[in-house]
Amino acid sequence: GNNANNRQALEVYKLDSELTSAAKISFRYADQNAYPPPSNQLKYDCEAFFHYNDRLYLFSKNGINQQHPVRLYQLSDQPGSYTISPVDSIRIKSPVTSAAISPDGTTFALLTYGKILLFAVKDEVINFAYPIGCFKILKKQAEAIVFLSNNDLLITNEQRQIYQVTRR
Numbered sequence: 001g002n003n004a005n006n007r008q009a010l011e012v013y014k015l016d017s018e019l020t021s022a023a024k025i026s027f028r029y030a031d032q033n034a035y036p037p038p039s040n041q042l043k044y045d046c047e048a049f050f051h052y053n054d055r056l057y058l059f060s061k062n063g064i065n066q067q068h069p070v071r072l073y074q075l076s077d078q079p080g081s082y083t084i085s086p087v088d089s090i091r092i093k094s095p096v097t098s099a100a101i102s103p104d105g106t107t108f109a110l111l112t113y114g115k116i117l118l119f120a121v122k123d124e125v126i127n128f129a130y131p132i133g134c135f136k137i138l139k140k141q142a143e144a145i146v147f148l149s150n151n152d153l154l155i156t157n158e159q160r161q162i163y164q165v166t167r168r
Helices: none
Strands: 010-015 022-029 046-052 055-060 070-076 080-084 086-090 096-101 107-112 115-120 131-136 142-147 152-157 162-166
Touching (some): 046 107, 055 096, 070 080, 107 142
Parallel strands (some): 022 080, 096 142
Antiparallel strands (some): 010 022, 046 055, 055 070, 070 086, 096 107, 107 115, 115 131, 142 152, 152 162
């Protein structure tokens, strides 16, 4: 995350299969010129991302005031330094704190403090064009989501609670 929007060194570390070394993937947002940006400009906090088909898909958090849309970014999974721009956006009324993709690659989930939003992946393209579901969950500070199977999700929150959700 980057709650204060002042971090300039944005990095993801890619572990090798032996878990003995990590390669650095550095990035910056193409339209962020101030650290932090003025309060009336876009926010650049990102806590949610997943890996799919040699790409990282990052989702902006959207902040507590929801004045800006959640933005989707794509980033290569290869070590290097990149400048990224949003490829899609959607209005969501709660901060996005985690994301996951199903094992079969046909669905991705976004976790917020009050909901799980599901989107279909069509022709291996990740975007917001195909919303397929929404689960309301307890209004606590949900922070992590993972698919256990194509239909089962595990969620944790800051209160140290763990939930399993099954979609039918």
